[in-house]
Amino acid sequence: MKKIILFLASFLAVSMAMAQSASISGTILRPDGAVVTGITVKLLNAQGQLVASTGVFGNGLYQFANIPTGQEYTLVPELQGQALLDVSTLDIVLGAQHILGIIQLDSPFKVLAGDVNQSNSLTTLDLALIRQMVLGITTDFPANWRFFRTDTQFINDNNPWQGLSGGDDGSFLLEEDITGLDFYAVKVGDLSW
Numbered sequence: 001m002k003k004i005i006l007f008l009a010s011f012l013a014v015s016m017a018m019a020q021s022a023s024i025s026g027t028i029l030r031p032d033g034a035v036v037t038g039i040t041v042k043l044l045n046a047q048g049q050l051v052a053s054t055g056v057f058g059n060g061l062y063q064f065a066n067i068p069t070g071q072e073y074t075l076v077p078e079l080q081g082q083a084l085l086d087v088s089t090l091d092i093v094l095g096a097q098h099i100l101g102i103i104q105l106d107s108p109f110k111v112l113a114g115d116v117n118q119s120n121s122l123t124t125l126d127l128a129l130i131r132q133m134v135l136g137i138t139t140d141f142p143a144n145w146r147f148f149r150t151d152t153q154f155i156n157d158n159n160p161w162q163g164l165s166g167g168d169d170g171s172f173l174l175e176e177d178i179t180g181l182d183f184y185a186v187k188v189g190d191l192s193w
């Protein structure tokens with residue numbers, strides 16, 4: 001009987017130890033639902049150290065398994081290159097019309113995509129940078145892609161920087177499996193999806 005109790009106790013201990021890790025998953029797609037290839041997702045701890053790194057599957061899904069719980073983490077999606085993807089003079093025209101108040105870009109993520117120099121505003125300086133890209137004078141924006149949680153709440157769609165905490169990443173306390181931690185991959189300079 002004592003042996004059985006010991007066995008059960010050790011089994012319970014092992015079960016509890018196993019329960020002290022969890023998985024994290026979600027999708028990273030462009031705001032129009034298009035898949036982006038080549039994204040790397042980094043999982044950082046509260047000290048900013050790299051815990052794990054993964055790619056994104058063909059359907060935009062990423063997943064981390066067996067991550068220790070009870071700690072705070074930050075997910076940092078990264079993608080380099082493809083600077084000119086979907087960036088054209090149309091984006092300059094739309095940006096100019098938005099700045100002049102002729103139109104209003106119909107997504108706060110388009111406004112964010114227009115802030116090429118990351119000044120937390122969309123101005124003619126950003127349009128100048130897009131123009132240089134279109135003309136081939138530059139080959140990279142300060143960042144070619146930016147990533148935002150899909151559940152980001154905007155106080156003012158026209159001024160999406162207002163109340164936007166931390167910008168591109170999302171930190172969270174891992175207590176149990178997390179699904180649906182989704183991000184938008186926003187192509188900088190593309191205001192016309």
Ligand SMILES: [Ca+2]
Pocket residue numbers: 114115116117118119120121122123125126
């Ligand atoms: Ca700007």
